[in-house]
Amino acid sequence: MASITAVARLVHINPSSKLNPSLISATKPLFPFFSLKSSYYPIVSSSAASLTSSRAMSYDKQLIAAKKAASLASLLCQASFSIYLSYLIARKLVEMIVSELNVQKGLLLSDVQSKSDKSPVTVADYGSQVLVSFVLQQELPSQAFSLVAEEDSGDLRKEDSQETLQRITKLVNDTIASDGTYKVSPLSESDVLTIIDCGTSEGGSNGQHWVLDPIDGTKGFLRGDQYAIALGLLDEGKVVLGVLACPNLPLESINNKNQNTFSKSGCLFYAQLSCGTYMESLAGSPPVKVHVSDTKNSEEASFFESYEAAHSSHSLSGSIAKKLGVKAPPVRIDSQAKYGALSRGDGAIYLRFPNKGYREKIWDHAAGYIVVAEAGGVASDASGKPLDFSKGRYLDLDTGIIVTNRKLMPAVLKAVQDSLKEQALPSL
Numbered sequence: 001m002a003s004i005t006a007v008a009r010l011v012h013i014n015p016s017s018k019l020n021p022s023l024i025s026a027t028k029p030l031f032p033f034f035s036l037k038s039s040y041y042p043i044v045s046s047s048a049a050s051l052t053s054s055r056a057m058s059y060d061k062q063l064i065a066a067k068k069a070a071s072l073a074s075l076l077c078q079a080s081f082s083i084y085l086s087y088l089i090a091r092k093l094v095e096m097i098v099s100e101l102n103v104q105k106g107l108l109l110s111d112v113q114s115k116s117d118k119s120p121v122t123v124a125d126y127g128s129q130v131l132v133s134f135v136l137q138q139e140l141p142s143q144a145f146s147l148v149a150e151e152d153s154g155d156l157r158k159e160d161s162q163e164t165l166q167r168i169t170k171l172v173n174d175t176i177a178s179d180g181t182y183k184v185s186p187l188s189e190s191d192v193l194t195i196i197d198c199g200t201s202e203g204g205s206n207g208q209h210w211v212l213d214p215i216d217g218t219k220g221f222l223r224g225d226q227y228a229i230a231l232g233l234l235d236e237g238k239v240v241l242g243v244l245a246c247p248n249l250p251l252e253s254i255n256n257k258n259q260n261t262f263s264k265s266g267c268l269f270y271a272q273l274s275c276g277t278y279m280e281s282l283a284g285s286p287p288v289k290v291h292v293s294d295t296k297n298s299e300e301a302s303f304f305e306s307y308e309a310a311h312s313s314h315s316l317s318g319s320i321a322k323k324l325g326v327k328a329p330p331v332r333i334d335s336q337a338k339y340g341a342l343s344r345g346d347g348a349i350y351l352r353f354p355n356k357g358y359r360e361k362i363w364d365h366a367a368g369y370i371v372v373a374e375a376g377g378v379a380s381d382a383s384g385k386p387l388d389f390s391k392g393r394y395l396d397l398d399t400g401i402i403v404t405n406r407k408l409m410p411a412v413l414k415a416v417q418d419s420l421k422e423q424a425l426p427s428l
C-alpha cells in the first residue's frame with residue numbers, strides 16, 4: 001500500500017489549490033486501495049487556499065496524471081540505466097577476457113541506437129514515452145488525447161529491432177507491475193508500437209495537447225549525468241502545465257560552493273498556470289515553492305548552458321557573459337534540468353545558441369519554460385520575442401533562447417544582440 005507521504009506527494013496538486021471532490025475522485029485510480037480522509041487535508045495551507053482561482057483549478061486533474069506519469073517514467077529510466085551499466089560492465093569483462101569475441105557488443109548496441117539525425121535513442125527513451133502515454137490515457141480516460149512526443153516507432157518496426165522491442169516491452173511491463181496501480185494484462189509488442197505512435201500529434205493553437213520529451217538529454221543519461229522526463233500541456237497554444245522529473249539533480253542547489261557531496265538526488269518540479277512552481281523529491285517529500293534568483297547584478301549571476309558544445313555555442317555564451325561581467329564559470333549540464341535549476345535560483349541565466357539552421361522542438365522547452373515562468377522567470381528568443389508553442393512541433397525562433405529573471409532580461413538581451421552583431425562582422 002502506498003505510504004502516506006507518497007500519497008500526500010502525489011495527491012498534492014498545489015498548496016494554493018483546495019482539494020475538491022472532483023480532485024479527490026481523480027486520485028482514486030492512482031490509489032485504488034486508499035481512500036482520502038480529511039486528516040490528510042492539512043497539506044493544503046488555508047491562507048494559500050484563498051488564492052485559488054477557477055482558472056488555476058482547471059488543470060488539477062491533468063497535473064495529478066502528469067506527476068504520476070513522469071514519476072513512473074523516471075523509475076523506468078533509472079531501472080534501464082542500471083541494466084545499461086550492467087551491460088557496460090559485462091561488455092568490459094568480456095572484452096578483457098576474450099577480446100576477439102565481441103558478442104556482448106551487440107547487446108549494448110541494441111540498447112543504444114542512433115537516429116537518422118545521428119542523435120542517440122535508448123530503450124529507456126522509448127519505454128518512458130510508452131509509460132507516460134499509457135498513464136495519461138489511464139488517468140484521463142474521458143478526455144480527448146493528443147500527444148506531441150519526440151520518439152516514433154519507425155526504427156523499431158524494422159526486422160533487426162525485434163530484440164530492442166522485446167526489451168522495451170519488458171521494461172514497461174515490469175514498471176507497471178511493480179507500481180501496482182494498473183490492473184491490466186501485460187502490453188504486447190504491438191501495443192508498445194501503437195502507444196509510441198500516439199505521440200505523432202502536430203500540436204498547434206487549438207485544443208489541448210500534451211508535449212513530451214521522454215528523456216531529454218539522452219547524451220547526459222548515457223553519461224550518468226543530468227537528464228529529465230519533461231511533460232507539458234498546451235491549451236490553445238499556451239503552455240498551461242509542466243512537470244520535470246530530474247532523477248540525477250541534487251535536491252540541494254548545484255551552485256552551492258559548500259555543496260554536500262552526499263546530497264540526495266531526484267527532483268520533481270511542477271507548475272500550473274497562475275499557481276507558481278513547486279519542487280519535491282522524487283522519492284517523496286513535502287512540496288516547496290521555488291522562485292528564480294532575484295539578482296539584478298549581472299556580475300554575480302551565474303549562467304547555465306548545454307554540456308554539449310554542438311547543442312549551443314560555448315564561445316558565443318562566453319562573449320555574452322564577458323559583456324555582462326559574469327564572474328562565475330558557466331554551469332554546463334544536459335537537458336531541461338537547467339530550467340529546473342534556474343527555477344529554484346541555482347543560477348540566474350540560461351543561454352542556448354544552436355548552430356544556424358537547427359530547429360528547436362517544442363518538447364525540448366515546453367515543460368521547462370512553464371516551470372521557470374511560474375517561478376517568476378522570463379524566456380525569449382534573441383530578438384526579445386516570447387517563445388511561441390502554438391506553431392506545431394517546432395518553435396519558430398530568431399537565433400537562440402534566453403531565460404533569466406525580469407530584472408536581468410534587458411541587460412542580457414542587449415549583451416546577446418551586441419555579441420551576435422560582433423559575431424556577424426567579418427574578422428579582420
Ligand SMILES: Nc1ncnc2c1ncn2[C@@H]1O[C@H](COP(=O)(O)O)[C@@H](OP(=O)(O)O)[C@H]1O
Binds near residue numbers: 218219
Ligand atoms: N545540433 C543541435 N543543436 C541544438 N540542440 C540539439 C542539437 N542536436 C540535438 N539537440 C537537442 O538538444 C537536446 C538536449 O539539450 P541539452 O543540450 O540542453 O542537453 C536534445 O534532446 P534529446 O536528448 O531529448 O534528444 C536534442 O533535442
Ligand SMILES: [Mg+2]
Binds near residue numbers: 119121150218
Ligand atoms: Mg533525442
Ligand SMILES: [Mg+2]
Binds near residue numbers: 213215216217363
Ligand atoms: Mg530533448
Ligand SMILES: [Mg+2]
Binds near residue numbers: 150213215216217218
Ligand atoms: Mg529526448
